[in-house]
Amino acid sequence: xxxxxxxxxxxxxxxxxxxxxxxxxxxxxxxxxxxxxxxxxxxxxxxxxxxxxxxxxxxxxxxxxxxxxxxxxxxxxxxxxxxxxxxxxxxxxxxxxxxxxxxxxxxxxxxxxxxxxxxxxxxxxxxxxxxxxxxxxxxxxxxxxxxxxxxxxxxxxxxxxxxxxxxxxxxxxxxxxxxxxxxxxxxxxxxxxxxxxxxxxxxxxxxxxxxxxxxxxxxxxxxxxxxxxxxxxxxxxxxxxxxxxxxxxxxxxxxx
Amino acid sequence: xxxxxxxxxxxxxxxxxxxxxxxxxxxxxxxxxxxxxxxxxxxxxxxxxxxxxxxxxxxxxxxxxxxxxxxxxxxxxxxxxxxxxxxxxxxxxxxxxxxxxxxxxxxxxxxxxxxxxxxxxxxxxxxxxxxxxxxxxxxxxxxxxxxxxxxxxxxxxxxxxxxxxxxxxxxxxxxxxxxxxxxxxxxxxxxxxxxxxxxxxxxxxxxxxxxxxxxxxxxxxxxxxxxxxxxxxxxxxxxxxxxxxxxxxxxxxxxxxx
Numbered sequence: 001x002x003x004x005x006x007x008x009x010x011x012x013x014x015x016x017x018x019x020x021x022x023x024x025x026x027x028x029x030x031x032x033x034x035x036x037x038x039x040x041x042x043x044x045x046x047x048x049x050x051x052x053x054x055x056x057x058x059x060x061x062x063x064x065x066x067x068x069x070x071x072x073x074x075x076x077x078x079x080x081x082x083x084x085x086x087x088x089x090x091x092x093x094x095x096x097x098x099x100x101x102x103x104x105x106x107x108x109x110x111x112x113x114x115x116x117x118x119x120x121x122x123x124x125x126x127x128x129x130x131x132x133x134x135x136x137x138x139x140x141x142x143x144x145x146x147x148x149x150x151x152x153x154x155x156x157x158x159x160x161x162x163x164x165x166x167x168x169x170x171x172x173x174x175x176x177x178x179x180x181x182x183x184x185x186x187x188x189x190x191x192x193x194x195x196x197x198x199x200x201x202x203x204x205x206x207x208x209x210x211x212x213x214x215x216x217x218x219x220x221x222x223x224x225x226x227x228x229x230x231x232x233x234x235x236x237x238x239x240x241x242x243x244x245x246x247x248x249x250x251x252x253x254x255x256x
Numbered sequence: 257x258x259x260x261x262x263x264x265x266x267x268x269x270x271x272x273x274x275x276x277x278x279x280x281x282x283x284x285x286x287x288x289x290x291x292x293x294x295x296x297x298x299x300x301x302x303x304x305x306x307x308x309x310x311x312x313x314x315x316x317x318x319x320x321x322x323x324x325x326x327x328x329x330x331x332x333x334x335x336x337x338x339x340x341x342x343x344x345x346x347x348x349x350x351x352x353x354x355x356x357x358x359x360x361x362x363x364x365x366x367x368x369x370x371x372x373x374x375x376x377x378x379x380x381x382x383x384x385x386x387x388x389x390x391x392x393x394x395x396x397x398x399x400x401x402x403x404x405x406x407x408x409x410x411x412x413x414x415x416x417x418x419x420x421x422x423x424x425x426x427x428x429x430x431x432x433x434x435x436x437x438x439x440x441x442x443x444x445x446x447x448x449x450x451x452x453x454x455x456x457x458x459x460x461x462x463x464x465x466x467x468x469x470x471x472x473x474x475x476x477x478x479x480x481x482x483x484x485x486x487x488x489x490x491x492x493x494x495x496x497x498x499x500x501x502x503x504x505x506x507x508x509x510x511x512x513x514x
Contacts, residue, residue, distance in 0.1 A: 028432050035436035039445050046450045047299045047307060113432070169276040176284045180291055188294045 003099050008075075008107040015110040022112050029116025033066055036183075037124070051187040058185060059128035061211045063121050064143055065182055068206060070118025071147040072154070077111035079151045080175045082158025082240070083168015092249050102155065102240045135214050142210030142222075145229040149205040152232030153178060155240055162243025174201065182206040202232065259354045260362040267366025282374050285327050289382050292319040308449040313387035314476040315447075317396075320379035322444045322472035325403040328372035329410050333364065334431035337418035341505070350506055357415050357502040361408075361495075368407045376403070395479030402471040405487045410438070410467040412494035419498065422505025443469030447476070466490040 016022055037059065044055040073080055085091050085105065094101040094108070125131060125139055157174035161167070178201050181189075186208035189197060197204040205228040213221055271278060296315040300307055310318065330336070337360075340346045349356045383390070390396040417434055439445050441455075442464035448456045459465050466487040473483065 028430065032432050032436050035433075035440055039440060042440075042446060042451060042455075043299075045452075046446075047303060050298045050302045166276060169280050173280045173283050176280075177287050180284075180287055184291055184295060188298045189291075190294070193290060193294065 004103055004107050007104060011108055011110045015112045025113040026116040026119065029113045030120055033117065033120040036062060051185070053185040053187060056128055057215070059124060060214060061185065061207050063124035063129050064139065064146065064210045065207045066117040066124065067121030067143045068146040068150055070114055070121055071143070072150040074111050074114030074118050076106045076151055077109040077114070078105045079154045080158070080171065082155055083161035083171035086158070086161045086247065087167030089249065101244070102237060129214065138214050138217055142213045142225060145225045146206045146210045148229035149202055149232045150178065152236035153202055155236030156232070159236065159239035159243045162247055177201045178203050178206060202228065260358060263359050263362035264366040267363035268370050271367040271370035278371065278374060281327060281371060282378055285323060285375050286378055286382065288323050289320060289379065293386060308447070310447060310476065311391065314391045316387050317383050317390045317392070318447055318472040318476040320383045321399055321403065321475040322468040324372065324375035324379045325406045325471045326410070326438055326444050326468050327375055328368045328407050329414065331435055332431050333414050334418040334434055337415065338421035341421040347509065355499065356506065357498050361411050361415060361498070364411050365408060368411065369404060372403060372407055390475045392475045392478040396475045398479045398484065399471045399474035402474050402484060402487060405491055406467045406471045409463060409487065409491045409494050412491065412498045413463055415498035416494060416501050419501030419505050422508060438464050438467055441465070442467050443472065463490040463494055
């Protein structure tokens with residue numbers, strides 16, 4: 001654990017080393033998030049509430065989404081790059097270290113821009129999420145579970161590269177699909193799409209259930225979310241471990 | 257063969273030789289269509305079947321055209337150009353006896369039109385299967401050249417924007433902001449008619465609506481020839497701005513090492 005913590009701290013220091021670049025990237029992401037808030041305000045300003053969703057509820061969803069994106073793709077930036085790292089042979093150096101490769105790879109890089117999301121999400125929750133002690137606790141716990149689902153799913157999609165080859169194209173698609181589907185209220189979808197949101201592209205567990213829990217806490221829903229988080233973390237870890245047995249070195253040592 | 261035409265053909269061939277990248281992008285476009293189809297279906301229903309004159313079929317065709325025109329260009333092109341300027345890699349391109357920005361734009365246009373064609377096929381099949389023919393009727397045919405002009409305006413504007421890297425150290429990440437401006441002020445996410453008046457008026461004075469809103473409007477509401485002139489005007493202005501920025505930037509570029 002101390003090795004992983006030291007690696008994570010090094011990644012943080014690397015991101016912080018160029019302060020000007022750090023703040024520029026964070027600011028740009030904040031501006032990006034504000035643009036989405038403007039979109040939703042314009043949308044609901046003209047369209048009105050739909051299926052129980054109004055501007056304040058969607059802003060709560062967006063606060064959860066940005067918090068989760070900040071954790072899963074900001075702090076654990078390699079989660080969405082496993083396929084690319086495998087395809088380019090860049091995991092070689094991690095395999096030679098006396099640590100488990102997947103946790104090491106996950107904590108090795110920080111995406112500075114996405115730290116902007118990690119700042120923005122909690123601020124938006126405070127401003128638009130009607131925070132109480134209970135809601136805040138659920139928001140934090142549900143965001144961590146949503147982040148676990150997202151990381152597990154992204155690692156699983158990236159680890160498929162170990163079986164099918166390529167440079168992680170399917171992981172890119174999975175990443176884009178889950179992010180866009182998680183950006184919209186669950187209740188606008190129906191039929192097959194809704195089934196997909198709970199299975200193949202588990203966006204429902206990333207933002208749908210967490211938002212529902214913050215608004216109306218139900219122990220059974222919370223248990224379902226925790227189970228989904230455990231399942232997807234296990235799925236990602238198992239796919240990576242099994243896939244490593246088939247991995248042939250790309251002999252790229254210098255870019256680890 | 258003319259150098260620019262060669263660059264255009266090479267760009268198109270490059271897009272066709274990367275079926276994985278093309279497939280991922282078009283699949284992403286299809287997912288967006290599924291999401292927006294669901295969202296607008298519910299929203300239009302909740303508003304009695306029409307919002308600012310847009311019925312659900314009109315809105316779905318609008319989204320298909322606006323998203324298709326934008327997704328044809330590389331989202332991170334500004335970052336790529338910024339990196340090449342920052343690293344000095346662009347100096348190699350300056351050795352050619354042709355305009356750097358003209359050559360780059362020709363190649364990018366070749367790539368983008370392949371993606372636009374692929375997105376067009378998927379968008380037309382999806383929207384037609386969901387809601388039938390485009391409400392714009394025959395005027396919708398104008399959307400094809402309009403989308404191509406929209407892509408060209410977008411490419412030229414991105415080069416003009418990215419040229420800031422000749423003066424700034426860290427302009428790369430600004431691609432994110434540029435994309436969001438197109439999403440909102442370009443009318444990619446919402447038709448301009450749904451904006452408050454002051455914002456809609458502002459958007460019509462900027463180049464971004466030529467990239468998404470205008471081609472989408474042709475499909476959804478029919479032809480308005482004046483809008484093609486607006487697009488052509490913005491193409492000329494954007495291309496001139498990109499050319500001027502690069503000409504000026506190339507004069508001050510200093511590259512160390514080889």
